[in-house]
Amino acid sequence: MANQFLAHYPFTSEAKNFVAEQKIDLNYDLLEISKARVISALKDGQIPSMDTQVEEALKLEICSYAVSRMLVSLLKSKFYVSRYSIAEAKRASSYLKVDSDENLAKVTREFNIGWNKGSMQVSDYLAYAPRALEYKLINKHLSNGLVSLTRNEFIRVIEEAIRKHIESSLPINEQAIPSQVQALVAEVKKALPQETAKITIQPQKGEYAPCIKKLLEDLKNSENLPHIARWSLAVYLIHKGVDVDSIVNLFKTAPDFNEKVTRYQVEYVKKRGYKMPNCSVIMSYGLCVARCRIKNPLEFK
């Protein structure tokens, strides 16, 4: 059924056309569904999947994406836009994992990304690969400009493409948003956790290394730090004797924050007692912002 595809992947141009042709009826059901979609994306970091074949329900689902985008735009927060885009992308990717190859190809065509016999173009890969050690180009089989990936790895890359696509299309112009949707904003805001006061941590003495200061700064501005950056930051702070709770709190401002996962990861870093990588390694991660003439960021005074 065509509509199921549109409901699962409402960011595609096909879905967009569908909504444009529809006269959206901003009825109670649609508004409520949209509100729930946004709240769950922003609060829990995910949007529950739903599986219906009922035409009317599918239609509501498709339209709720359009209304959700309006709602998120009205919140006027880069952090929320980013967090919402991540949740939408995750939702789509969970559908893709169980979907047909045909539908997968249809979605990827949206981004001009080809997927052929288990490999994709290296230029596309570099544009969208997540920044994590196992996705580093050097750890992939690469030959003649083609990167070999498993289907799920490929979908993870597509998830990133979807996220970027959605994020770059937001916010939408406030003037174009109907008053019924505007009326909902207060309710959405109320349902969200009070904005946690931006946490700052200070070293007991001296200063943190410039690369670390930059990461803390980025976090405060709700930049979506790559995994390797978060890991480096956690390792550094643990070595500096900062407790797990404070570190977890720091990450609250990350758009894809999930308390349980973050706590687990920080505790894991502590338990494993990772060594702080040397400046040369931090440089290769692209995180070095100064040339401090020291070997390891921990030596910075």
Add this chain to the structure above:
Amino acid sequence: MEQNYIRQKFQEYYQKNPIEWPPEVSRREFGFGSWEKKIESRHSRFSDYTELKNYLVRNTPFFISYSTAYYEFPDARPMERKNWLKADLVFDLDADQLKLSCLATHTKDFPCDNCLEKIKLEAIKLVEEFLVTDLGFSKDDITINFSGNRGYHVHVFDKKIQKLNADARRELIDYVCGTGLNFDSLFYLNENRLLGPKTNDGGWSGKVANHVINLVRSGSPTLPAKLRKNEEIKNKVITGIANGNWDVVAIPKKQELWKNLLGGVGVALGDKIDQNVTGDVSKLIRLANSLHGETGLIAKIVKDINNFDPLKHATAFGNQEVKVEISNAPKFRIGDQYYGPYNNNTTSLPEVAAIYLICKKRAKLAK
């Protein structure tokens, strides 16, 4: 006086020779260097080839470079107002980074034949093994330029990668340098057998397998003695690795051992490519076929890298005798001729060698 002499010589060169210009010249930022500084001013723009050529003939800077990036407003400043559109990919290779032992005998100002040969092999490796075989770039989109001093600039003009941001470019550099290789994902245990890279694997996996086979074959001393003992063991190891079976020789803690051994592969290819440069999307790079103010050599476009000898093929000046006072210089070569070493000598040299020394501030025109 030396400055004027060199400027006049450079001017003659620019009058007589057509210069090269990069694609979409009007979208590039240009920078110029003086007698003292390689880049003294930047943020300039030329609308076409004639304007650029006229500038070189009239103003004759000692260095000229242009942005690997294309901008909407190349002459706007600060940088953000230029509006970055895209950028070519450029690798900067410099013999200095090879840290060869010969460096001690000649200082980095006078790269010797060994330095120049080694860095050339590096450029060939970059192009053949990495850019073409692995990354799939077409040779038509790759140009190699001599830097004008002791290295090469490898340009990739491929539309598909022009839009990549600094992060993505860094991934490419890491790939080429061997940074961030994850050994845990190369090796895995299957029913207590250690399996790993095979020779016909793509990417680094295949490189690692082939590298170790070469080490075994040549009996490299970095290998444990056990693996070097006799041909039978060697052959067993080689066939094993070719098929991805890394379990063929029983060595305690073998995974650790292999890891350490391979740790060297990444680093060896590692520092050799200037990492900071390629990831920088606002970098300036020397204009092809322009003169280098520290050598008087041409930043020549290399057509046949295998037979290219910069000290022969990138010279711009002739053999007319010039009398110079030389403060000091190690033995060096220009063309087929060796000169020096010098220490407070006054002598007549062919113009090309005299300019080489004057540009390096090792000689003055004799009265």
